[in-house]
Amino acid sequence: MNNYSKQREAILDVMKQNREHPTAEEIYTLVLEKEPQISKSTVYRNINILVELGEIKKLNMAVGPDRYDYLYQEHSHAICEKCGSIFDFYDVFNKDKLSNELLKQIENNMDINSITIYGICENCKSKNKK
Amino acid sequence: MNNYSKQREAILDVMKQNREHPTAEEIYTLVLEKEPQISKSTVYRNINILVELGEIKKLNMAVGPDRYDYLYQEHSHAICEKCGSIFDFYDVFNKDKLSNELLKQIENNMDINSITIYGICENCKSKNKK
DNA sequence: ATCCCTGCAAAGAGTTTGCAAGTAA
DNA sequence: TTACTTGCAAACTCTTTGCAGGGAT
Numbered sequence: 001m002n003n004y005s006k007q008r009e010a011i012l013d014v015m016k017q018n019r020e021h022p023t024a025e026e027i028y029t030l031v032l033e034k035e036p037q038i039s040k041s042t043v044y045r046n047i048n049i050l051v052e053l054g055e056i057k058k059l060n061m062a063v064g065p066d067r068y069d070y071l072y073q074e075h076s077h078a079i080c081e082k083c084g085s086i087f088d089f090y091d092v093f094n095k096d097k098l099s100n101e102l103l104k105q106i107e108n109n110m111d112i113n114s115i116t117i118y119g120i121c122e123n124c125k126s127k128n129k130k
Numbered sequence: 131m132n133n134y135s136k137q138r139e140a141i142l143d144v145m146k147q148n149r150e151h152p153t154a155e156e157i158y159t160l161v162l163e164k165e166p167q168i169s170k171s172t173v174y175r176n177i178n179i180l181v182e183l184g185e186i187k188k189l190n191m192a193v194g195p196d197r198y199d200y201l202y203q204e205h206s207h208a209i210c211e212k213c214g215s216i217f218d219f220y221d222v223f224n225k226d227k228l229s230n231e232l233l234k235q236i237e238n239n240m241d242i243n244s245i246t247i248y249g250i251c252e253n254c255k256s257k258n259k260k
Numbered sequence: 261a262t263c264c265c266t267g268c269a270a271a272g273a274g275t276t277t278g279c280a281a282g283t284a285a
Numbered sequence: 286t287t288a289c290t291t292g293c294a295a296a297c298t299c300t301t302t303g304c305a306g307g308g309a310t
Contacts, residue, residue, distance in 0.1 A: 003308080041301075046265095060191065061190065102217070110217070111255060114247075117240070132289080167292080172292070174275060
């Protein structure tokens with residue numbers, strides 16, 4: 001896994017320019033502008049390769065299809081479990097401390113890739129009150 | 131949504147007795163012992179209802195099917211993005227502080243339901259080194 | 261030359277839904 | 286007697302895979 005392909009490069013370009021956490025489907029639509037002949041399976045395949053290589057990150061959604069993120073800057077996500085909205089936020093967790101806690105509590109080490117907050121956003125909260 | 135049914139009760143019973151974060155499929159198999167005629171769609175439907183009611187929690191997995199948890203005690207999860215292993219851990223996050231940070235950073239409030247750490251577990255780490 | 265890549269079409273996993281009949285309040 | 290629930294089967298969404306040909310190293 002690692003020969004150059006213009007399709008993969010186009011996908012990575014899209015990810016670098018997009019900070020809206022697109023789905024595979026959305027990435028496909030965007031890449032079509034540059035590579036009109038690309039197939040959806042190529043998009044899925046390359047997304048997986050880019051995730052594997054650590055170039056992009058997969059967000060573990062509570063609802064709907066997977067979403068992806070290019071990490072231009074280290075950050076975390078808060079995700080609404082009702083509507084799937086994603087909010088970026090920065091510098092809140094002390095990962096070293098967390099690593100130590102984990103090591104202590106689960107008697108096991110773990111490389112922390114990300115920390116995600118799940119909850120209900122303002123918008124969905126007010127909808128429910130009706 | 132809220133009439134009694136023995137099927138739903140049986141599912142909740144299974145969840146109360148099981149701390150292995152079962153999938154819908156696993157819950158189905160377990161419930162079959164008590165309710166041999168139950169159908170898989172009833173299991174899926176009731177899992178969703180119990181999540182909606184807040185009786186059980188859905189874990190947002192990085193790989194494989196959704197998993198579910200009965201919260202006998204407040205805790206968080208660390209999930210391996212490679213193999214899907216789940217580790218429970220306790221009392222690490224200060225949710226009030228996090229809520230404040232979120233309110234500040236995303237100019238929006240959010241009810242925090244859970245905080246999940248994603249990473250690579252010891253076991254998968256050593257496999258990759260081969 | 262060899263291995264990785266592509267597009268296409270088909271298949272797969274996991275989950276939801278329409279329906280007619282049964283049960284709870 | 287209305288509204289919720291069930292089992293069944295079919296449908297649906299999202300994603301992966303087999304294949305034959307093309308491109309990269």
